[in-house]
Amino acid sequence: MxxxxxxxxxxxxxxxxxxxxxxxxxxxxxxxxxxxxxxxxxxxxxxxxxxxxQNKESILDGLMRPYVDALLERYRRCAERPGDARAKLQWLVETSLEAMLEHPHENAILQAELNRSFRDAHYTYLRDAVDEIERIYVAVIGTGIAAGRIRSDVEAHFLFRILMDLVKGTAFWFDPDRHQVPDLMTGWWKVLGEGVFPER
Amino acid sequence: MxxxxxxxxxxxxxxxxxxxxxxxxxxxxxxxxxxxxxxxxxxxxxxxxxxxxQNKESILDGLMRPYVDALLERYRRCAERPGDARAKLQWLVETSLEAMLEHPHENAILQAELNRSFRDAHYTYLRDAVDEIERIYVAVIGTGIAAGRIRSDVEAHFLFRILMDLVKGTAFWFDPDRHQVPDLMTGWWKVLGEGVFPER
DNA sequence: GTCTATATTGAGATAGAC
DNA sequence: GTCTATCTCAATATAGAC
Missing domain, CATH: 1.10.10.60 (Homeodomain-like)
Known part of the structure; x- marks a missing residue:
């Protein structure tokens, strides 16, 4: 027994x-x-x-808490990996994309509810996580700009916004059955690459 | 009297x-x-x-119907204006941006509710409008690609998605008191310009 | 663990007085 | 036109049987 x-x-x-x-x-x-x-x-x-x-809210928590915990973990590791800011920025974007593909539901919920359910005090942990992700991105971009490795005539926050808007938007139309991840990354860097990284 | x-x-x-x-x-x-x-x-x-x-739904209609009607009107005029595809594409993006700035609420509602309230059969008119906007964009991009004026190694629908994701995303963080429209457009074309339009 | 039955609440909507 | 009062319904949540 x-x-x-x-x-x-x-x-x-x-x-x-x-x-x-x-x-x-x-x-x-x-x-x-x-x-x-x-x-x-x-x-x-x-x-x-x-x-x-316990209730509907705790189902939502059971979904989102492990998701953002793991997500933050990954972003932090990206920023700590040895490499220059340009490489780090690409890892960060890749991480955002992978997270979206591995956990499309949690990602979609996070994006969609940030201005809705997640405004409630109960979900401070989610808003905090989103804020930390922004800080990680902006720090890397700032380092890259200072080192002349990332375009300096756009603001770090602005560049962060552009990248996040792309990742977020993608979540709504990306279909793993019809689209390939490498194609997506390639397409993004085709369109963004020269604009983001000078002297290519 | x-x-x-x-x-x-x-x-x-x-x-x-x-x-x-x-x-x-x-x-x-x-x-x-x-x-x-x-x-x-x-x-x-x-x-x-x-x-x-009559009811809550008709309040929502009273808000959205005039908005999308005027919006479609403007997109159609963009596509019909004399000019090459590159100019037309820039007008389209400008129109998207202006619409977002002039009617931020209607725009935010449209984006946020497309996968929610607006899935209902009652809102077919909204989904149809969104579809027509996509067709207008894709037609212009397709023309530009055929004419060698727009990058040909990314698909028209993909480019459309990138542009729309940027416009949509912007709606969530753009603050007219803190950001300038021309700055935004300039920033976008800085980052996107070389990637979208070859031989600059 | 899951069911049935039900308590409770919140929100859309209506009727009729003013 | 707006108010008060109320109806109705849908959805969360609970209690207790199985």
Missing amino acids: VAAADSPIRERRRGEILAAAGRLFAERGVRETTVRQIAEEVGVLAGSLYYHF | VAAADSPIRERRRGEILAAAGRLFAERGVRETTVRQIAEEVGVLAGSLYYHF
Whole structure:
């Protein structure tokens, strides 16, 4: 007789709920998704969700908290890797893109809800994470500009905005079945490369 | 004694309601905004809104329909103006930007709700408008590529996406009090110009 | 763990007085 | 035109049986 060892069955169901919620939240919005829809997607009735989660908000947390934690981890490592600012900036953009592709739902939710659900005090941890990502980007860009490796006649924050707008926007139309990641990166640097990095 | 002549008072109040709804819908989302909030912003009670509008949805329509109608008009005129594809593309981008700046709320609502409220069959007119804008852009880009005036090694739809992602993204951070439009356009073409238009 | 049944709340909408 | 009062409905959440 083995001890329950934090029931893998329970954990599996928890994961199914998070996956279903992720799909629905991303597809139709958090507010527009009902707990009944989530339950139906999982194949149980609404009341059963409350055995696994305290409430709807904690389902959202269960999705977003691990996502941003891992994301921040990756960005920090990018900035710390040895290399010049130009390489670091490319790693950062690549990281943004990979995160979007590996966790399209969490990414879409984050972007879409920042001015909605996530304005609430409860989600300070998400807004803080977004702010830190901006600081990491801007620091790298600033270093690159100072070193003459990145175009100096556009402001660091402006360049950050352009890059983030591209990554964010891509999340809405990128279809992994129809588009290739390397093609996307290549396309971006074709259009942006000469403008961002001088003396190519 | 003059005939009522479609009461200007009534029309004024109607405009106030639309303005308040626009601010709130853009700021917090359509679903997240209650008719009570709109009424409070106007300075009346919720019930009074229903004298001016059938329901919440028709407030949203009153905001979006005139907006997209005027928008389409402007895009069509851009494409019809005499000039080469390169100039037309720049006019189109300028138009997108101007529309965003002149009607920031309607623009923000359109972008934010396309995957939410506007999925509903009722809003086909909005999705159709967005589709037509894409067709206009892609046609101009295609002409430019054929004429060797626009970079030919990126796909027309891809270039359209990049430009729209930039315009859309800008709506979320552009602050007319802190940023200048010409600066923005200059910044974009600095970063994009060489990548989009060959042989500069 | 999941179900059924139900309590509770919030929001859109209406009726009729003023 | 606007207010007060109220209806209705949908959605979150809970209690307790199984």
